[in-house]
Amino acid sequence: MSKAKSSIVWLQGLTCNGNSHSFLNYSHMESFASSFDMLYHPLLLGDTSFDAILQSDTPFDFLILEGALSRDEDIIRKFGYPFHKVLDELASRARYIICAGSCASFGGIFRLKDEAKITGALFSGKSRGGYWSEKSNVINIPGCPVHPAWLIDTLFLLKREAKVSLDEFLRPKEIFSYLTHHGCLRNEYFEWKVDSKQLGEKEGCLFYEYGCQGPMTHANCNKILWNGVGSKTRAGSPCLGCTEFDFPKMKLYETQTNMSLPQTPFGISKRAYYSLAGIAKSFKIERLERKLIDEKDN
Amino acid sequence: MDKKSKKSEKILDAALLLFSKNGFYATTIPDIARAMGMSVGNIYNYFSSKEKLAKEIIKYSSDILGEEIRKVNEQQASSQQKIRDIVAVYFDMASTKPQHINYFLRVYLANKEVFKEGCEGMLCVSAFVTELMIFFEDGVAKGELRNQDFFSAFGLFMGYLGGFVFLNGEGVLTKDLNDYVDDIALNIYNALKFQ
Numbered sequence: 302m303s304k305a306k307s308s309i310v311w312l313q314g315l316t317c318n319g320n321s322h323s324f325l326n327y328s329h330m331e332s333f334a335s336s337f338d339m340l341y342h343p344l345l346l347g348d349t350s351f352d353a354i355l356q357s358d359t360p361f362d363f364l365i366l367e368g369a370l371s372r373d374e375d376i377i378r379k380f381g382y383p384f385h386k387v388l389d390e391l392a393s394r395a396r397y398i399i400c401a402g403s404c405a406s407f408g409g410i411f412r413l414k415d416e417a418k419i420t421g422a423l424f425s426g427k428s429r430g431g432y433w434s435e436k437s438n439v440i441n442i443p444g445c446p447v448h449p450a451w452l453i454d455t456l457f458l459l460k461r462e463a464k465v466s467l468d469e470f471l472r473p474k475e476i477f478s479y480l481t482h483h484g485c486l487r488n489e490y491f492e493w494k495v496d497s498k499q500l501g502e503k504e505g506c507l508f509y510e511y512g513c514q515g516p517m518t519h520a521n522c523n524k525i526l527w528n529g530v531g532s533k534t535r536a537g538s539p540c541l542g543c544t545e546f547d548f549p550k551m552k553l554y555e556t557q558t559n560m561s562l563p564q565t566p567f568g569i570s571k572r573a574y575y576s577l578a579g580i581a582k583s584f585k586i587e588r589l590e591r592k593l594i595d596e597k598d599n
Numbered sequence: 600m601d602k603k604s605k606k607s608e609k610i611l612d613a614a615l616l617l618f619s620k621n622g623f624y625a626t627t628i629p630d631i632a633r634a635m636g637m638s639v640g641n642i643y644n645y646f647s648s649k650e651k652l653a654k655e656i657i658k659y660s661s662d663i664l665g666e667e668i669r670k671v672n673e674q675q676a677s678s679q680q681k682i683r684d685i686v687a688v689y690f691d692m693a694s695t696k697p698q699h700i701n702y703f704l705r706v707y708l709a710n711k712e713v714f715k716e717g718c719e720g721m722l723c724v725s726a727f728v729t730e731l732m733i734f735f736e737d738g739v740a741k742g743e744l745r746n747q748d749f750f751s752a753f754g755l756f757m758g759y760l761g762g763f764v765f766l767n768g769e770g771v772l773t774k775d776l777n778d779y780v781d782d783i784a785l786n787i788y789n790a791l792k793f794q
Contacts, residue, residue: 559739561749562732572669575732576725583720 306335307460308361310354310391311342314384315411315419316368316378318344320402323446324453328529333453336460337363350520351380355390363456364395366422369404370432373418388432397459398422398439402451406441406470407431407546423471427546435483441471445543450525451476470546474520480567481515481532481540484523491516494582500554501537503593509563512556514542516566608644610635610707611659614652617653619701623653623710650713657707657714657723660699664692678738679792683784685734686760688726690776693764731756738791745793755790759783 311321321344329331340361341347341354371377372386377384392398400422403409407421408431420431423439433439440459442451455473458465466474481486490497490506495507507513515523518540522532533540543554556563565574600608609793613634617626628649632639646652671684695698707723714723721728735752738744744752763783767776 327640560732560735560744560752562736571733571736572729576729579721579725579728579732583722 306342307339307363307456308338309342309363309456310340310395311365311367312379312388312391313343314366314368314370314388316402316404318367319446320367320444320452323444324401324449326528327449327452327453329430337456355380355382355387358394360394360396362396363399364397365393365399365401365403365452366405367401369408369419370422371419372432376415376418382537392436396438398436399452399455400439400441400443402447403443403445403543406443407548409445409551410549413549424546437490439471440465440467440473442476443470443472443544443546443548444520445548446523447521447539448520448527448530458556463517468519472544476521477519477544479519479521479524481518481520481522481534483521484568485515485532485534487534490589493582493584493586493589494578497537497551503537504589504591507534507537507539509556511539512541512552512554513539514545514550515540517564518542518545519567520526520544603645608659610637610642610645610652611656615656615660615698615702618653618706619698623649623706623713628652648682651717653706653710653713654717654723656702657718658726660702661724661727663699663757664689665730666690666728666736668727672733672737676739678734678743679784679788680732681738682756682788682791683780685756686784686787687777687780689760690764690780693767694776697764697768701768704761704765728753739793742793744791752791756787759787 311322321342325344339345339347340349341351356585366388372385374383374385376401379387388574400406403421404411405421407424407426408416409421412419412421412426416425421441423429423431423433423436424441425431440455442455444451451473455465455476458473468474468477470477482491483526485491487497487506487545490504491508495505496509497507497511500507500511508516513534515534522540522541523534526532526535539554542550550557562571562575610631614631616624617630617634621630626649628642629639631652632642635642646655668685671681671688674681674684676684683719689700703724707718717723731753732749735744735749739746760783763772763779764776768771772779
């Protein structure tokens with residue numbers, strides 16, 4: 302693409318607006334605005350009406366999809382049109398289709414209502430084949446919501462014609478090759494199997510009691526942080542696995558176990574993990590049992 | 600395996616036999632040296648103390664039993680079949696190499712003061728316990744076993760087997776140990792199965 306501004310049309314399917322709100326939290330919006338033209342966004346005033354964009358045959362650079370998708374007219378319509386007519390028309394003119402958030406990527410929470418009719422763009426949960434059975438210009442940037450930097454950094458890379466390597470779920474590897482576990486401040490507690498006693502406290506690991514999905518969730522939340530300062534696990538709340546195809550699971554704040562044994566971290570065999578965890582649990586590390594800041598010391 | 604490792608293993612085998620037969624305190628390093636045809640001093644070149652030797656033996660036995668259960672875990676079989684196979688492996692070992700099970704029951708469990716440092720928690724029996732963890736987790740994941748606390752299931756399984764081998768050692772059983780495999784496996788399966 303040229304140095305001229307790249308054009309974006311933002312289209313919502315079945316959504317809670319969460320990804321739009323996250324986008325609006327981007328901390329370098331001036332830089333974004335100087336490089337991109339938002340032709341249409343449902344929450345922003347623009348120069349052109351949605352109808353005018355729809356009736357035009359002008360190509361544009363990015364179609365950003367927010368929310369789950371459906372071809373069923375009884376489930377979703379836009380501006381009096383069947384949603385699929387709007388989406389198919391805009392998709393045919395977009396150079397890239399960017400799925401912002403887990404609903405557009407995999408179907409998300411809306412998919413639970415009707416897995417046959419409500420999907421992501423190219424996936425229905427883990428299965429390939431969603432709203433479209435195949436399409437070569439789709440990139441998934443899941444999350445509930447998407448981190449604004451994940452979305453906008455990817456747009457900048459594509460604008461610069463840089464290669465964006467994708468994983469098997471069409472997620473940019475630069476972001477999603479990491480696990481939420483990487484950079485988590487609680488890693489020492491995880492290593493020694495010291496659990497958090499309650500949500501929100503500084504101490505302990507949230508993996509054994511509170512359902513933390515950090516060791517099996519692909520995202521760099523604890524590397525780039527949210528709003529520049531924190532993450533769920535840093536705040537004492539478990540990672541809910543929101544960037545994965547199976548989000549949302551049930552009972553998100555409880556660790557699901559088989560015979561007391563939790564799911565093992567991504568890519569770690571049961572034999573390796575249970576051996577190591579069993580050994581770590583054999584020791585009681587006094588320092589890690591204490592509060593980080595013990596008022597009695599003062 | 601290098602020459603020193605082979606020799607170490609032979610010492611472990613000899614000490615295992617003596618400890619499991621005569622007990623930890625009644626067995627001395629000179630007893631083990633005599634059984635090996637080695638000098639007492641040379642034994643200490645391999646193991647710096649009797650306590651250290653005892654801890655290595657429980658790891659050694661746990662590794663051997665763990666390896667047998669690992670073979671069962673790696674089979675494509677139902678949990679019911681695997682329970683039978685694990686019971687068979689355990690009783691076979693109790694019959695053909697009783698020193699391993701006897702060591703566990705009569706030395707490791709009976710002399711915890713010897714093992715409290717260096718064998719904390721599951722540390723020295725990790726290989727064996729890990730395989731049972733894999734077996735239980737897999738059985739629940741496949742919907743064949745009821746989901747419950749690990750130690751409830753572990754205690755039922757291993758307590759039963761250990762107790763039965765103990766009865767066998769006391770000479771009170773009317774049949775050969777291996778003749779009980781099917782009944783005991785069925786009892787364990789009935790207690791653990793998903794209902």
